[in-house]
Amino acid sequence: MTGRDRTPLVLTAGLVALVAVAPFLPSWAVFLVTVSLAKGLVALGLLLLMRAGLVSFGQGLYYALGAYAGGVAAARHGVGEGLAIVALGAAAGALAAGVLGLLVARYRTIFFAMLTLAFSMIFYGLLVKTQALGSTDGFNVHPSTLAGLSLEGPRGKVAVLVLAALLAWGSALGLNAMLRAHVGRLAPAIKDNELRVEYMGASVQRTVHLYLVVSSALAGLGGGLAALTVGHIDPEMAYWTTSGEFVFITIFAGTGSVAAPFLGAVALELLRSFAYEHSPNTWQMVVGGAMLAVILFLPGGLWSLFRRREAA
Amino acid sequence: MGDLLAVLIDGVIYSSWLFIIAAGLTIIYGVMRILNMAHGSIYALGAYVAATLVGAWLRGGHPPLLSYGVLVAAALLVAVVTGPLVERGLLRFTYGRDEVVLVLVTYALFLILEDVIKLVWGVESYFVTEPYGLLGNLEFGPLTYPVYSGAMVVAAIVTGVALRWGIYGTRFGKLLVAVIHDREVAGALGVDVRAVFLFTFTIGIFLAARAGALTAPTVSVVPGMGVEVIVIAFAVVVIGGLGSMAGAALGSLIVGIVRSSAVHYFPQVELFSIYLVMALVLAIRPRGLFSAVEARKI
Numbered sequence: 001m002t003g004r005d006r007t008p009l010v011l012t013a014g015l016v017a018l019v020a021v022a023p024f025l026p027s028w029a030v031f032l033v034t035v036s037l038a039k040g041l042v043a044l045g046l047l048l049l050m051r052a053g054l055v056s057f058g059q060g061l062y063y064a065l066g067a068y069a070g071g072v073a074a075a076r077h078g079v080g081e082g083l084a085i086v087a088l089g090a091a092a093g094a095l096a097a098g099v100l101g102l103l104v105a106r107y108r109t110i111f112f113a114m115l116t117l118a119f120s121m122i123f124y125g126l127l128v129k130t131q132a133l134g135s136t137d138g139f140n141v142h143p144s145t146l147a148g149l150s151l152e153g154p155r156g157k158v159a160v161l162v163l164a165a166l167l168a169w170g171s172a173l174g175l176n177a178m179l180r181a182h183v184g185r186l187a188p189a190i191k192d193n194e195l196r197v198e199y200m201g202a203s204v205q206r207t208v209h210l211y212l213v214v215s216s217a218l219a220g221l222g223g224g225l226a227a228l229t230v231g232h233i234d235p236e237m238a239y240w241t242t243s244g245e246f247v248f249i250t251i252f253a254g255t256g257s258v259a260a261p262f263l264g265a266v267a268l269e270l271l272r273s274f275a276y277e278h279s280p281n282t283w284q285m286v287v288g289g290a291m292l293a294v295i296l297f298l299p300g301g302l303w304s305l306f307r308r309r310e311a312a
Numbered sequence: 313m314g315d316l317l318a319v320l321i322d323g324v325i326y327s328s329w330l331f332i333i334a335a336g337l338t339i340i341y342g343v344m345r346i347l348n349m350a351h352g353s354i355y356a357l358g359a360y361v362a363a364t365l366v367g368a369w370l371r372g373g374h375p376p377l378l379s380y381g382v383l384v385a386a387a388l389l390v391a392v393v394t395g396p397l398v399e400r401g402l403l404r405f406t407y408g409r410d411e412v413v414l415v416l417v418t419y420a421l422f423l424i425l426e427d428v429i430k431l432v433w434g435v436e437s438y439f440v441t442e443p444y445g446l447l448g449n450l451e452f453g454p455l456t457y458p459v460y461s462g463a464m465v466v467a468a469i470v471t472g473v474a475l476r477w478g479i480y481g482t483r484f485g486k487l488l489v490a491v492i493h494d495r496e497v498a499g500a501l502g503v504d505v506r507a508v509f510l511f512t513f514t515i516g517i518f519l520a521a522r523a524g525a526l527t528a529p530t531v532s533v534v535p536g537m538g539v540e541v542i543v544i545a546f547a548v549v550v551i552g553g554l555g556s557m558a559g560a561a562l563g564s565l566i567v568g569i570v571r572s573s574a575v576h577y578f579p580q581v582e583l584f585s586i587y588l589v590m591a592l593v594l595a596i597r598p599r600g601l602f603s604a605v606e607a608r609k610i
Contacts, residue, residue: 055412103595110347110411111598114550118590121543125584240543244349244419251416281430288423295417296405 007176010259015169022161030157032273034229036265037164041222043249043261044171045215050255051179052211053191054108058116059246061123062093062216064238066223068133071141071233080144082151082163086224093220097213105209120238127235138234141227160229167225171218172258178214179258183207219246252294254301264302318455319572325461327568328468332526333541334548334560335471336519342555343492343512345411346403349418351520351545352538353425354394358524359533360429362386363438366528370442379443383529387522394521395514403513404506422542430535437532444529460529467526471519472561479557488512492555547590552602559602566593 022030042059049056066089073079073088097104100119107115128136143151146159178184186207189197194204227233236242245268253264271290275283298304337351365386366379398421406417447459479485490498491508499505524538531537548567552559567586574585581588593601 055415107594107598110554111550111594113412113415114546115591115594117543117546118550118587118594121587122584122591125581125587128583129580241539247412248416248419251413282427284423285427288420288427291420291423292402292417295409295413295420299409 005176005180007257007259008173011169011172011176014259014262015165018165019162022158022165025158025161027154027157028273030154030161031229032269033266034157034161034164035226036269037161037168037262038222038225038229039246039249039269040168040262040265041171041225042219042246043253043265044168044175044258045218045222046246046250047255047258047261048175048179048184048187048211048215050250051184051187051191052208054208054211055113055247056116056215057113057240057243057247058118058120059215059219060238060240060243061116061120062096062219063223063226063242063246064120064123064127064233064235065096066090066093066220067227067233067237068092068127068223069220070224071139071227072133074141074143074227075139081148082143082146082160082228085141085143085228086163086167086221089224089227090217090221093223094213094217096220097216098209101209101212101216105205105212117240117243120243121240124235124238124240127238134234136235138232138236140232142231143228160225164225164229167221168262171221172262175214175218176258183210187211248291252291252301254298254303256300256303260301260303267302315576317452319576320569321452321455321457322575323569323572324465324565325457325568326572327564328465329523329527330544330548330568331468331561331564332464332471333520333523334545334552334564335475335557336516336523337545338549338552338555338557338560339475339519340513340516341549342557343488344403344509346414346418347411347546347554348516348520349415349542350398350421350425351418352540352542353422353429354390354517354520354538355524355527355541356429356533356535356538357394357425358387358390358521359528359531359537360433360438360524361390361521362525362528363440363533364433365389366440366443367438370440376442376446379440379446383443383525384522387518387525390521391514391518395517396510398517399510399513404509422538426535426538433535435535437534438528439532440529442529464526468564472557475557484508484511544586547586550600551590551593553600556600556602559600562601 018033025033042063046056046059069092070085070089074085079085079088104112104115104119127133133139145151146156146163149159150156151159179187186197186202190204190207197204223237226237249264249268250261252268253260268287272283272287275286279286294301333355337348340346340348362383366382369379369382370376402421403414403417406414444458444460447463449456450459450462479488487498487503487508490501490503491505495505544567548563549555549560550563551566552561552563567589570585570589571582574582578585
């Protein structure tokens with residue numbers, strides 16, 4: 001393994017820069033960055049799975065679950081505290097993956113992708129059919145405070161952005177430490193050859209189950225954060241196109257660093273906003289084209305651009 | 313009793329539709345190991361081209377009975393244009409990459425095609441109900457069914473038999489099986505793997521476009537019609553066992569019957585009954601019903 005890990009330094013620098021400029025950003029940028037960070041959290045979870053060779057096409061399940069867990073608490077049970085909402089989101093994601101993981105952790109390759117897809121589509125169907133939760137329309141979430149401070153007005157939005165930045169920073173640091181620890185080092189080994197991992201005395205099944213719980217907690221956290229930011233949640237969050245977008249972000253950004261998913265999410269949201277602004281009828285084409293370009297010319301994702309510069 | 317009959321007939325009709333859609337997906341996966349996310353867009357493309365051509369055909373005063381031929385011709389047109397374009401122009405650069413990367417490539421293609429459709433046809437809906445109404449209705453005791461639905465069942469059976477014959481009864485089919493078993497050895501023995509891929513992909517695209525073309529008369533052709541079709545087709549082929557043609561047939565039948573039972577008896581679970589079956593089947597048989605331990609079949 002090569003020298004010192006500079007990732008914590010890079011992450012902290014990013015956090016400081018973001019928090020410093022946050023109060024001066026126009027409101028559209030505040031919204032865009034906050035939503036990107038929420039999606040980046042989900043993509044960060046996917047990164048962990050992808051290091052182990054697993055691609056979930058159903059992270060939308062945990063994303064929606066996190067949003068609904070936080071949203072229901074806020075809208076029905078009067079929980080007005082933003083921190084409680086995101087915490088509930090993460091807990092719901094982890095809990096669901098803890099149960100579903102008993103089955104899903106046994107699957108690999110395309111079957112893993114398809115089983116996770118099936119579960120997310122079942123959840124989507126359930127949400128659509130549940131009148132009490134607003135059916136296809138979903139419902140609004142209006143948290144009132146964040147760490148005791150009022151969330152009213154534009155300053156509230158900036159506060160949510162700061163929270164998102166802190167959560168992203170903490171999660172990325174945590175995952176970085178996990179990937180460098182014993183349990184994380186097993187990921188590429190599992191991707192390469194499971195049998196050898198078992199011979200070494202590690203349990204592939206339990207490790208994959210743990211990865212699932214961690215990645216789903218991150219997805220639930222992202223979902224809770226999205227509910228807090230957007231103020232509205234609907235079943236679309238569990239639909240397969242949402243899950244597809246998360247995989248998209250992860251591949252787009254590359255899995256080379258824990259900072260990459262956030263970079264990818266911001267890049268995708270920016271690309272989409274600008275494409276939508278300039279050619280509302282062809283923004284999907286622009287996004288699809290960018291994806292193809294990255295896959296064909298940057299097999300390591302956007303992140304590899306930075307890598308190359310470092311090496312030079 | 314009448315209820316049960318209705319469930320069965322509805323189920324069989326829906327199964328036929330599913331099989332017509334899923335056949336193209338499973339053949340492409342079986343041979344090329346590409347789970348084609350753009351399948352739904354090709355389906356939509358087939359529907360749009362069919363709607364346009366049949367509309368023009370009828371306005372031109374041509375015999376309406378021949379519009380069925382126009383439907384199939386529309387699918388052929390889509391296949392001949394997009395099949396080689398996509399395979400030669402894009403997919404061949406990605407062979408050898410991860411299966412998941414290939415899924416993402418076709419996902420990007422799906423995004424692009426969705427917008428191409430909107431650019432060409434706009435966002436309003438198209439109707440070509442003539443081929444549907446032309447055949448009239450058929451009565452089963454108290455139940456009435458359009459003959460067109462019966463024709464779909466026949467089309468599904470013909471498709472299944474033709475594909476089976478094509479794979480096991482022709483020289484090309486035998487080359488195909490050789491490529492499925494081992495791409496490299498087949499190539500070393502003189503099989504033109506490139507041509508096999510190109511041809512298979514075009515056939516798969518034709519099947520997808522034809523599914524759209526045959527569906528066009530029964531629905532309004534609107535943007536986004538392919539989005540849901542993708543995951544439903546995934547569910548069918550995964551239940552049956554990816555790449556297996558018999559599996560796709562059985563998967564279609566199971567999903568069709570389950571969905572029509574859900575519609576009749578438990579309407580509240582209709583929306584996700586398909587995925588429930590998919591999760592259950594995968595839980596019991598992790599690789600689908602027709603996944604042989606030996607080399608993959610199609």
